[in-house]
Amino acid sequence: xIITTVDIILLTLYQERLHVVLLRREQEPxxxxxxxxxxxxxxxxxxxxxxxxxxxxxxKTGIAAPYLEQLYTFSSAARDPRGWSVSxxxxxxxxxxxxxxxxxxxxxxxxxxxxxxxxxxNKIVDRAVKRVRDKSTYSxxxxxxxxxxxxxxxxxxxxxxxxxxxxNKASFRRKVDAWEFVEPVAGAIKLTGGxxxxxxxxxxxxxxxxxxxxxxxA
Amino acid sequence: xIITTVDIILLTLYQERLHVVLLRREQEPxxxxxxxxxxxxxxxxxxxxxxxxxxxxxxKTGIAAPYLEQLYTFSSAARDPRGWSVSxxxxxxxxxxxxxxxxxxxxxxxxxxxxxxxxxxNKIVDRAVKRVRDKSTYSxxxxxxxxxxxxxxxxxxxxxxxxxxxxNKASFRRKVDAWEFVEPVAGAIKLTGGxxxxxxxxxxxxxxxxxxxxxxxA
DNA sequence: GGAATAGTGTCTATGAGACAGTATGAA
DNA sequence: TTCATACTGTCTCATAGACACTATTCC
Numbered sequence: 001x002i003i004t005t006v007d008i009i010l011l012t013l014y015q016e017r018l019h020v021v022l023l024r025r026e027q028e029p030x031x032x033x034x035x036x037x038x039x040x041x042x043x044x045x046x047x048x049x050x051x052x053x054x055x056x057x058x059x060k061t062g063i064a065a066p067y068l069e070q071l072y073t074f075s076s077a078a079r080d081p082r083g084w085s086v087s088x089x090x091x092x093x094x095x096x097x098x099x100x101x102x103x104x105x106x107x108x109x110x111x112x113x114x115x116x117x118x119x120x121x122n123k124i125v126d127r128a129v130k131r132v133r134d135k136s137t138y139s140x141x142x143x144x145x146x147x148x149x150x151x152x153x154x155x156x157x158x159x160x161x162x163x164x165x166x167x168n169k170a171s172f173r174r175k176v177d178a179w180e181f182v183e184p185v186a187g188a189i190k191l192t193g194g195x196x197x198x199x200x201x202x203x204x205x206x207x208x209x210x211x212x213x214x215x216x217x218a
Numbered sequence: 219x220i221i222t223t224v225d226i227i228l229l230t231l232y233q234e235r236l237h238v239v240l241l242r243r244e245q246e247p248x249x250x251x252x253x254x255x256x257x258x259x260x261x262x263x264x265x266x267x268x269x270x271x272x273x274x275x276x277x278k279t280g281i282a283a284p285y286l287e288q289l290y291t292f293s294s295a296a297r298d299p300r301g302w303s304v305s306x307x308x309x310x311x312x313x314x315x316x317x318x319x320x321x322x323x324x325x326x327x328x329x330x331x332x333x334x335x336x337x338x339x340n341k342i343v344d345r346a347v348k349r350v351r352d353k354s355t356y357s358x359x360x361x362x363x364x365x366x367x368x369x370x371x372x373x374x375x376x377x378x379x380x381x382x383x384x385x386n387k388a389s390f391r392r393k394v395d396a397w398e399f400v401e402p403v404a405g406a407i408k409l410t411g412g413x414x415x416x417x418x419x420x421x422x423x424x425x426x427x428x429x430x431x432x433x434x435x436a
Numbered sequence: 437g438g439a440a441t442a443g444t445g446t447c448t449a450t451g452a453g454a455c456a457g458t459a460t461g462a463a
Numbered sequence: 464t465t466c467a468t469a470c471t472g473t474c475t476c477a478t479a480g481a482c483a484c485t486a487t488t489c490c
Contacts, residue, residue: 001261002220002222002259002261004220004222004304041220041293041302043219043220043295043301043302046295047294047295047296048293048294048295049291049293049294049304070290070291072288073267073288073291073306075259075266075267075306076265076266076267077261077264077265077266078265083261084259084261086222086267086304086306088291088293088304151442152442152443153441153442153443168479168480168481169442169443170443170444170445170446170479170480170481170482171478171479171480171481173443173444174478174479175479191488191489192440192441192442192488193439193440193441193488193489194439194440194441194442194487194488194489195440195441195442195443195486195487195488196441196442196487196488197441197442197443198442198443369469370469370470371468371469371470386452386453386454387469387470388452388453388454388455388470388471388472388473389451389452389453389454391470391471392451392452393452396451409461409462410461410467410468410469411461411462411466411467411468412460412461412462412466412467412468412469413459413460413461413467413468413469413470414460414461414468414469415468415469415470416469416470
């Protein structure tokens with residue numbers, strides 16, 4: 001018998017660092033330890049594993065319909081003491097505003113320097129973080145960590161925190177210009193203490209766009 | 219009950235085009251139709267799904283230990299008429315020399331313009347081809363389509379056939395130089411009809427290296 | 437006016453594409 | 464000698480990083 005589950009790596013940017021949502025396990029194995037939100041696939045209920053991931057995420061964290069993408073499938077005889085198991089892992093990105101509004105039972109920990117998690121979940125988180133960092137260098141992925149409207153300064157800061165390196169301002173804005181994936185929100189201005197900043201939003205026709213690389217600053 | 223299988227997309231470069239290895243199904247469903255080599259995970263025998271993929275590939279095609287990488291996991295209630303199923307797909311690359319030496323029962327078809335395959339295997343092949351093409355723009359992946367020793371001309375031709383676009387010779391050689399992933403085989407020269415060409419091999423310390431993008435020619 | 441942040445103009449360095457050149461074998 | 468293919472030198476153009484500059488708010 002093969003155990004078939006989905007696990008979700010729900011990431012957000014909180015206090016200027018990437019954080020992951022974790023739950024305390026209420027049952028054996030690893031009772032009391034931290035683990036990713038996850039659960040069995042329900043063949044009667046779930047059309048596919050993405051639907052299962054969405055259902056599990058909603059049930060365990062109350063988060064509906066963030067950006068969700070299949071990461072990798074972890075499977076072996078050894079990863080679960082109950083037996084041969086398959087975990088189809090999905091990663092999800094949300095803005096901390098969307099995450100933190102509500103009552104919750106989960107914990108939010110920085111992805112760098114996590115304690116020991118259940119199963120092979122440290123490995124799973126590491127792979128998710130690596131994927132997000134890599135993909136952020138050539139796509140609009142980090143936008144999903146921001147609320148619907150944001151300034152270009154916030155956008156740059158988000159890229160910098162995800163990538164872990166400062167970016168060149170002029171160069172970054174040239175890229176954003178060239179990619180044409182955001183548009184100014186007419187009349188929406190954010191007061192920032194200095195010159196007020198124009199608010200932007202993702203263009204409605206854009207979901208996730210892929211490009212050639214952005215590079216770093218000194 | 220969830221059906222758990224692995225499928226392997228075995229790709230090679232043959233007659234200057236990417237080809238995929240397919241088998242005729244001997245059992246229902248899709249009896250007599252073309253399908254990717256695949257099979258059930260054997261929990262008693264396979265340590266993990268990569269091992270299962272390797273075992274299935276060897277059993278069904280006689281190919282041992284090519285480059286093998288997890289592609290994606292296809293899973294839904296609908297993709298297999300027998301019920302809810304999960305297929306962990308792996309893609310593999312071999313040189314046509316390694317592939318064609320032996321007796322075989324499989325068929326080799328160009329990946330562009332495939333006929334209808336069993337299950338969702340057309341979709342799986344498409345995703346594999348896309349992955350290989352994408353990854354080839356920034357990695358040494360196409361090397362696995364070549365025999366152990368090759369000329370820089372053959373290397374460039376391989377990249378061109380995989381990417382489907384001509385490349386600039388000077389620029390390509392600069393890249394190969396900069397990446398430092400091949401080394402000349404001392405005294406190994408290939409006669410090509412013109413000036414003889416130096417034979418190269420992958421440097422022993424290199425497995426798969428990733429880089430920033432190679433671009434096209436006019 | 438000064439501090440703070442938004443946003444821009446422009447110089448320079450790097451690296452890719454173009455293209456023509458040289459090198460070395462076979463017929 | 465001519466042809467074919469291997470391999471190289473160098474020009475140009477595109478783009479990213481550096482950095483200083485202007486703009487607009489609050490205090």
